[in-house]
Amino acid sequence: MLDPVQLRSFMAVAEAGSFTAAARGLGLGQSTVSQHVARLEAAAGRRLIDRDTHHLSLTTDGEAMLGFARAMLAVEDRARAHFAARELHGRLRFGASEDFVTSRLGRVLESFVRDHPAIDLEITVALSGTLHRMLDDGLLDLVLAKRRLGRPRGRPVHREPLIWAARSPDIADPARPLPLIAFPPPSITRAAAIDALDRAGRAWRIVCTSGSLSGLKAAADAGLGVMVQPRSMRPQGLVEIGPGPGLPALEEVEFIIEDVSVRRPPDSPEARAARILTEALVVGGIWRSP
The missing domain is CATH 3.40.190.10 (Periplasmic binding protein-like II)
Structure with a gap:
């Protein structure tokens, strides 16, 4: 009944607060994301999102579906990571802003290290501006940070x-x-x-x-x-x-994820590890307090 592709689009809309931002984050057209959500609503037989030209909010059933989506996609991501773990070796230099010290970030990183023991994860905690500079200088592979509205950097996730x-x-x-x-x-x-x-x-x-x-x-x-x-x-x-x-x-403010995958071959260990950790961070909802 529940298509993972449709669940990811629905979750992106719920977390971004708009179809436009969700489509941009997913790299899809807005009409495609709208179709995914419509098909998910049809499969569930319930309205999941109330929307008009100025506002978007989840219905009660939508809130329930968001919880199911996170749980189901987390299981799928862990299954994919488990069977890819033997192939994934290398080093991932990850930077996170100070704000995430009290979030669920530690749990997500713990799961990533457990599922990918052959990846050497190096973590830098610093201010968002410092992390962006380190990424630009080639000192980091993946950054989880904040940005002020209207700034172009990164993929907004919240x-x-x-x-x-x-x-x-x-x-x-x-x-x-x-x-x-x-x-x-x-x-x-x-x-x-x-x-x-x-x-x-x-x-x-x-x-x-x-x-x-x-x-x-x-x-x-x-x-x-x-x-x-x-x-x-x-x-x-x-x-x-x-x-x-x-x-x-x-x-x-917006929470964003930015990586250097565009500078590396897409099948390189760093790029693959960055994609896997990015999905874990998005699904994990690390901006919510423990």
């Missing part, structure tokens, strides 16, 4: 808003400059926070800079200031504050 997070809302006193806890440049969250505050005419000051998420969280836990994170990656113990007086709404 989109969500940034939020202000702090130990208590009291820290955002409108009468005083907002104390910011931030990654150093070229941090995307830092730039988004400063741009939003400047547009709103809100005074601010940097009270803590750290290259690690654990460092930022420690400062926020101590009540030193406010940090910015994707909503699903808000550190435990911190609360979402704003938007409100003197605390403007923040933009959305």
